[in-house]
Amino acid sequence: MTPLTLFLLASLILLALGLVGLITRRTLVGMLISVELMLNGAGLSIVAAAKTSSLTGLLDIHGQLAALFVMGLAAAEATLVLAMVLLVQKRFGRVTTETVTSLKGAGGSNYADN
Amino acid sequence: MNDLIGQIFHSLALVLADIEAWLAPYLPGLNWVALLAFAFYVILILSGGLTAILARNLVRATLGLIITFLGVAGMYLLLASPFLALMQLLIYIGAVCVLIFFAIMLTKNTADGEEAQAPGPLNLIYAFLTVVAVLAVAGPTIVTGTKDIVVRLPVDTGSNLGEGLLSMDLLSFELISIILLVAMAGAVYLAWRPQGQLDAKNEKRESA
Numbered sequence: 001m002t003p004l005t006l007f008l009l010a011s012l013i014l015l016a017l018g019l020v021g022l023i024t025r026r027t028l029v030g031m032l033i034s035v036e037l038m039l040n041g042a043g044l045s046i047v048a049a050a051k052t053s054s055l056t057g058l059l060d061i062h063g064q065l066a067a068l069f070v071m072g073l074a075a076a077e078a079t080l081v082l083a084m085v086l087l088v089q090k091r092f093g094r095v096t097t098e099t100v101t102s103l104k105g106a107g108g109s110n111y112a113d114n
Numbered sequence: 115m116n117d118l119i120g121q122i123f124h125s126l127a128l129v130l131a132d133i134e135a136w137l138a139p140y141l142p143g144l145n146w147v148a149l150l151a152f153a154f155y156v157i158l159i160l161s162g163g164l165t166a167i168l169a170r171n172l173v174r175a176t177l178g179l180i181i182t183f184l185g186v187a188g189m190y191l192l193l194a195s196p197f198l199a200l201m202q203l204l205i206y207i208g209a210v211c212v213l214i215f216f217a218i219m220l221t222k223n224t225a226d227g228e229e230a231q232a233p234g235p236l237n238l239i240y241a242f243l244t245v246v247a248v249l250a251v252a253g254p255t256i257v258t259g260t261k262d263i264v265v266r267l268p269v270d271t272g273s274n275l276g277e278g279l280l281s282m283d284l285l286s287f288e289l290i291s292i293i294l295l296v297a298m299a300g301a302v303y304l305a306w307r308p309q310g311q312l313d314a315k316n317e318k319r320e321s322a
Contacts, residue, residue, distance in 0.1 A: 005260045010156055010189060012252055014163065014182070016245045021167030023241040024233035029217045033166050033179050036210060040186045047193055052263050061278040064195050065286070068275075071205045072290045076297035078213045083301035089221045 007048035014041030028088065028095045032081045039074045043067040152192060158185030170232070172218045176211055183207050197275055 014037055021034030043066075050063020085095055092099040130146055158181055165178025183206045190199035233241075279287050 004263050008256045017163035019244050020241045024237045064198050065278050065283050069290050075209050076294050078210045079297050079301045082213050082217045083304035085217045086305050095221050
């Protein structure tokens with residue numbers, strides 16, 4: 001067991017927590033929180049793995065830059081999800097995941113045109 | 115009194131030295147201060163993450179998320195990437211968490227919101243199965259695949275990162291700036307309501 005193992009296991013914990021949250025949360029905002037957990041795990045594992053050039057063949061710098069890009073993508077994604085949550089709230093009145101099932105057809109739709 | 119405190123510290127140092135001697139063969143290249151810090155950050159990540167996924171109040175869940183972000187920032191410090199730790203604080207806690215708070219408050223989804231009731235039993239079973247599958251695949255892979263790999267930790271300054279951004283990762287750098295611009299414009303477009311629609315809605319409400 002090396003230090004790299006410990007860091008990768010920590011990022012695996014983040015991934016598992018995010019998966020549980022993503023499946024069990026009822027609202028879109030809760031799912032957004034879980035996705036942020038998983039993105040953090042991804043960034044941590046990228047940085048830790050890039051510290052060992054024998055494993056990835058990359059320089060340390062590029063691992064850190066990749067984690068920075070993950071952070072930028074997370075910020076962009078959070079912005080878009082905020083806009084989508086606002087739209088869903090405006091159109092359906094609720095933001096639970098079961099409300100956004102209009103494509104299911106009969107019975108699944110509770111579309112309220114404001 | 116001073117003798118007593120000195121004795122306590124002395125015995126504590128002896129215990130820590132024992133633990134270090136016991137762990138040294140298993141963890142080459144990591145001293146016990148770093149190990150203690152690592153354990154602290156893991157506790158932060160675990161407690162914050164559990165709060166983030168289990169709290170029935172979404173504001174509390176976001177606070178747990180902030181604790182987790184702090185733990186991950188500490189991990190970056192341990193990995194000798196201080197710039198990343200700073201960016202973690204600035205971007206995640208400063209921007210993303212504030213956005214999540216906005217989403218919670220704008221949907222009025224706080225204490226007695228839709229998240230107040232516990233998840234259904236079927237969802238819990240799915241979550242359990244998924245996590246067991248992921249852990250069963252990734253856990254042994256990590257433990258066996260990272261054997262005999264020694265981590266070198268050169269401390270990087272921000273200037274190294276800047277040179278990397280402008281040389282090898284230039285394309286990614288430009289692409290992510292475009293993505294941020296498109297995401298911002300898209301968010302504004304999604305949430306935008308043209309002036310005519312607002313007027314029509316107000317007239318409808320007044321006439322009703």
